Every structure is written in structure tokens, then in C-alpha cells.
Amino acid sequence: MKGYSRSFAVGAALAAGLLAGTIAGGAEAQVVGIATGQQGSLGYKTGQAVAKVVNLKAKVTARAQPMAGTAAYLPLINKGEVEFGFCNAVEAFYAYSGTGNFKGKPNPNLRIVGVMFPLRTGLMVAADSGIKTIADLRAKRATLRIASEYTASSIIAYYIQGALANGSMSYDDFPKKVPVSSFVKGMLALGDGKVDVTLISLGSGAGRKVNAKLRGRGGIRYVSLDKSPDAEARFQKLLPAARIVTMRKNPKLPGLLEPTTNIVEIPWIMVAHKDVSAALVYKVTKAVAEHQKDLGASFGAFKRNKVKTMAPRHQVAYHPGAVKYYKEAGIPMGR
Numbered sequence: 320m321k322g323y324s325r326s327f328a329v330g331a332a333l334a335a336g337l338l339a340g341t342i343a344g345g346a347e348a349q350v351v352g353i354a355t356g357q358q359g360s361l362g363y364k365t366g367q368a369v370a371k372v373v374n375l376k377a378k379v380t381a382r383a384q385p386m387a388g389t390a391a392y393l394p395l396i397n398k399g400e401v402e403f404g405f406c407n408a409v410e411a412f413y414a415y416s417g418t419g420n421f422k423g424k425p426n427p428n429l430r431i432v433g434v435m436f437p438l439r440t441g442l443m444v445a446a447d448s449g450i451k452t453i454a455d456l457r458a459k460r461a462t463l464r465i466a467s468e469y470t471a472s473s474i475i476a477y478y479i480q481g482a483l484a485n486g487s488m489s490y491d492d493f494p495k496k497v498p499v500s501s502f503v504k505g506m507l508a509l510g511d512g513k514v515d516v517t518l519i520s521l522g523s524g525a526g527r528k529v530n531a532k533l534r535g536r537g538g539i540r541y542v543s544l545d546k547s548p549d550a551e552a553r554f555q556k557l558l559p560a561a562r563i564v565t566m567r568k569n570p571k572l573p574g575l576l577e578p579t580t581n582i583v584e585i586p587w588i589m590v591a592h593k594d595v596s597a598a599l600v601y602k603v604t605k606a607v608a609e610h611q612k613d614l615g616a617s618f619g620a621f622k623r624n625k626v627k628t629m630a631p632r633h634q635v636a637y638h639p640g641a642v643k644y645y646k647e648a649g650i651p652m653g654r
Contacts, residue, residue, distance in 0.1 A: 358524075406587075565579050
């Protein structure tokens with residue numbers, strides 16, 4: 320893939336040049352890499368906001384590096400070619416342990432920095448599709464094209480599978496599966512008329528573009544999930560770190576067209592290589608935790624974050640630099 324090759328080349332060049340010596344220490348004097356998703360994605364906006372705060376408040380020269388997706392850049396972080404990056408809480412464990420979408424390819428050098436904010440996303444359709452709920456989707460599934468594979472962001476397929484399981488479905492129930500290369504490409508495929516069902520993050524730039532493209536069809540609409548006990552159990556069997564949350568109608572957030580809509584929420588976290596200096600990770604963690612208003616001004620999703628819940632229990636260990644800050648700040652860990 321062109322995106323993956325370009326991303327790998329960027330990571331390798333930084334590792335050989337500007338980032339030489341970063342992991343061994345002295346990172347503060349170097350350009351620090353923060354891997355993100357493609358432009359327009361939630362991951363990209365997260366990286367831009369964090370890099371800005373780290374530059375201004377921690378006096379660390381950080382640069383966001385757009386790449387094809389988490390499946391492309393988490394291995395680069397594991398190799399020490401990029402210091403930081405983002406993924407959801409489920410994928411962090413999959414990548415670390417070599418399970419799920421990283422089956423047979425463990426990344427044991429990953430460490431958690433902390434939660435950036437709860438990520439909200441969900442299955443999306445055109446507003447005039449006649450589909451409002453997961454039950455409606457199930458009824459029409461045999462005629463629908465659904466985005467699949469996500470070769471550079473393979474965790475997205477797991478999100479979709481979890482949401483489908485909520486409605487007693489799987490990918491096998493859709494005879495028309497359309498492979499896409501990345502999360503953003505999967506979003507844009509809905510706007511381009513290539514798929515009927517995809518996954519879109521709440522408030523994402525790419526999602527807004529799709530909403531504009533489908534203005535003639537009423538825009539985009541989230542498929543409301545089922546919050547009954549059995550349905551939630553099916554959902555959490557595939558996405559144990561996620562939960563279903565109820566969102567109110569909001570004209571500022573494309574897709575929330577009904578009085579209430581049930582979508583997916585999961586922690587969006589920052590990770591680092593285990594040998595990035597503790598001093599650097601401490602500075603980054605402190606800057607993120609203590610400048611939430613600045614982050615929120617750059618990217619609204621940070622307004623959902625609660626500093627006291629930045630270090631929840633997780634199967635992957637926290638970086639020592641982050642642990643030091645959380646202990647000093649009195650932020651509870653492992654809850």
C-alpha cells in the first residue's frame with residue numbers, strides 16, 4: 320500500500336536521523352514523533368492537539384506524523400522508530416499480546432501513557448436509508464454493502480463486528496462486503512456511494528465531509544444499538560473495554576438525528592515505546608493532564624476527558640514516566 324510504504328519510510332528516516340538517540344535518553348533535545356491516523360481522522364486531530372500542547376507547555380519539540388492507521392504505526396512504536404501514538408484500549412492489548420487484529424504479531428515494547436478521552440463511534444448509514452436501529456439494519460442486511468477489512472486500521476473491523484453482534488449479526492450476514500484500506504477511506508466510501516454501512520467517529524472531520532456529500536439524502540445517521548442485557552452482553556464479548564452510551568440529538572454533531580441514539584464508547588489512549596525516557600513521558604503526561612482546556616480548544620473530543628480517570632486498569636503496563644506523574648498528582652491508577 321502506498322500509504323503504508325510512505326508511513327514506514329517516514330518512521331525509518333526519523334529513527335535514523337532526527338530521532339537518533341531519543342530512546343536512549345536526551346529526547347528533550349530532539350524532535351519527538353507522535354504517530355497519528357490520516358488527515359481528517361480523529362486520530363490525526365488528537366495528535367495535532369497533543370503536539371501543540373506538548374510544544375507550548377512542556378517545551379518539548381513534538382511533531383504529529385500522519386500515517387495509514389494504527390495497524391501501520393503501532394509496530395513502528397514497538398520498534399522504537401516513533402516515540403508515541405494513539406489507539407483504542409482494546410487494540411492496545413491486541414497489539415501488545417499478538418491477538419485479535421495483531422494475531423501472531425506481538426508488540427511487547429508498547430506501554431500506556433494514559434487515556435486521552437472516551438472515543439465515541441458507531442455504525443453509520445445515509446439518513447434516508449430507512450435504517451434507524453440495529454433491528455432495522457438486521458432486517459435489510461441482505462441488500463446492503465458494508466465496509467470491511469480495513470487493512471491499515473484492522474481494529475475498525477472489530478468495532479463493526481461488536482456492533483453487529485449487538486444485533487445478532489456478523490459480517491457473514493452481508494453478502495456485499497467492500498474492502499477498504501483505512502478508517503478514513505471506509506468513512507468516505509459512504510459519501511462516495513460505494514457502501515451503505517460503515518463506521519464513523521463522532522465529530523470527526525471525515526464524518527463531516529461525508530455528511531456534506533450526503534446532504535441531498537438528509538446527511539448521515541448513526542444506527543442506534545440495543546441496550547437490552549442480552550444485546551449488550553453480545554457486544555461486550557467482542558469489545559470488553561467498550562460500552563454503549565446514549566447520546567441526545569445534536570445538530571452540531573452529524574449523525575445524531577433522533578431524540579436519543581445509542582452508540583459505542585471506548586477509551587482512546589496514548590501509548591509509547593517502553594524505553595522512551597521516563598523524563599520525557601513524565602513531561603508529556605503532565606502537559607496532557609494539566610492543560611485540558613487547551614486540548615479541548617484544539618479538539619473538542621478532549622472536553623469529554625476526566626483527568627481522574629486517565630489511568631484505568633489495563634492488561635498492558637503503564638510507562639514509568641506516566642506512573643510517576645499520576646502518583647505525584649494523586650490520580651488513581653488501575654480502577
